[in-house]
Amino acid sequence: MTDGPFSMKINRRSVLKAAAAVGVAQVAAPFVISARAADKVKIGLDDPFTGTYAELGKNEKIGCELAVEEINKKGGILGREVELLSEDSTSTNTGTAVQKAHKLIDRDKVDFLLGNVNSAMALATGEVSAQAKVLHIVTGGHTDAVTGTDCHWNVFRVCNTTRMETNSVSQILFNEFGKKWYFITPDYAFGHTLQQGFEASLKKFGGTEAGASLTPLGTTDFSSYLIKAQAANPDVIIFLTAGQDAVNSLKQAVQFGLDKKFHIAGAQQELEVLEGLPENARIGTWVFEWYWNQPNVPHVKEFVAAIRKKNNGKVPTARHWFGYVSTWTCALIANQEKTLDAVKLAKALEGFTLPPEIALMPDKVAYRAGDHQLMPDLYVGHAVSKGAVPEDLFHVDKIVKGTDAALPVSETGCKVTWPA
Template structure:
């Protein structure tokens, strides 16, 4: 057994070393470990730009929280793993974070299929999981789980928010270019449901998520002569599709639109393709919301960037862990999940109007959807969207009963 004198000397030495490195000495004195958050995202591959922003937003929040005594008095450590946009890799990395790194919480993944597969692992291990940016409906619908919460909208919410606007302003003849995986399937199904209800017609092309040549699909779209072309691809695939769309001169023949055209992607396409009507899941330019103005200013100061929705997802994920842990007074997965149900984000975290809360019945965050028109930059490089309508999340989501979620907690 180690003597009290030796233990005290060891603690003092550790405190001095940690103090030099900048860590709060109180943590070493208490012998407490850090709060570990594991994050799995596709840092390589076609969705890497979106994933990088989520990670950056999470790191921003970790740094901010650690300056304020961390979570439950413990510093926060973010462990990031690359899923490489591959389901098997994402599952493997999730196992590693839980079993080897002993993380308290898991985030991920941008790819909805990976996020869903990860949820099977975290549920079995009873580890609290937040899905910052994977959209497919079943995650908080038919396959909902007691330990899983989601920040971004469901595909149904995005489609509900924007379909009527597109039909009203441009017509009811749509052509879809959609990725052939979980996100694309549920998104296109939702669009078609709403379009048919409004008496619309459509044609659709379902393509691999990593498609780079869209010429055949765009030729079909030209022949169909739609009022609106909905580019449902994501990341680099969406960028390539947009570039080829403008090379074919199709911006003069039909309107663009869809569920998501994210800030990272808008800035990466030719200005001719910076157009259309889309759903934004969080938007930085909210001059009448002081908390949003303050968040944007602080994020710019910390990173030199204007925050996108993906940055906001990452920030909210970390802050939600803090809020749930403080409410539960624990990092236990079951206790945190109970604490998170119905939890409303404080205004400085929500950074948007209204009450933004995790719905108890399906664990879906009810945030606003900013429907707007994309255009080339005006006053600054990030001023590329004019918001025309703000749709409350509850309105777009509909009742929990319609999602198919049957929430079951461990007995």
């Protein structure tokens, strides 16, 4: 059956004929269901499914899809079925991401917007969603400004800020591996703010910046940057690359033998990257934003099993968790407040705590009032070349609470202005 006025007219005629034959009571329920099906709550995902960050975006989508399935089994949002609409932002074209955000909001009439992996795209689409007055959950764009200087009343973020990531690991790197650092930095908002966070730590601890190489997104040959890093003779080479860029840069660093001369480290690391590396390149000190092997945390086992069913038997990554939490956030707050009004929902989300079966972490996980940043745990540890279980490629050495790693709201630069 197709949707639209014509199909509804035919459907109504069929219902009237059936009512005359067998009684209204027997046909009322299916008619109501058909009407509700045409009045779905729509969640739009604007994320990269091609390019450098394609795997990250696709995994966020899988997490969203699982959440939608669970939400619908529990009655949907406000008693209405939930539908996920997704658009490929690409990994590098911010203009495309903005166009897709407009399509989802203006043409598809989504009630909520999710995304993006790319920090520049998260910032740009945040402007679009704010103007349209649509509640927007940033899934995986980390640059500080999203919940800092460029924050909006309608924008909330699940993944960490870059400063949270650098603050959680800097002291360990400085104390254990040396105070002279060189940076391999992707040349856009995400990389810039990560480097700035590490530089702030170096200044605080009295360390030295040996140099930095800015690398374009989609770089395949990192040799010139790695040669400069080696010549600088640092104690630690900080890799701030992500996605396929991280795979390429780390693989080539090992081919150059840099891991034998310097400590390899960084902030954000992902299971997608470690799985894409050869065993000898699974090295270094990193931060994971969520990790699947948490045997003592309630509900994690069930989440892992559910993602395996949707992900060709593979365990979930932080990206699956980002999509899952973002989607469930929309449902939880709308059902709590019994409305889809974006302003009312945004105000209710300030201070909102995720239930344990969604948070999937040891500590309390809540959206901070003032800047709308989620305060999750951060998992600091080291990569493992080969785990006892094939996908257990990271050893958690320390769990840091988000509230301990984040800057105070007063230092983020966020000044939330609410609509009149």
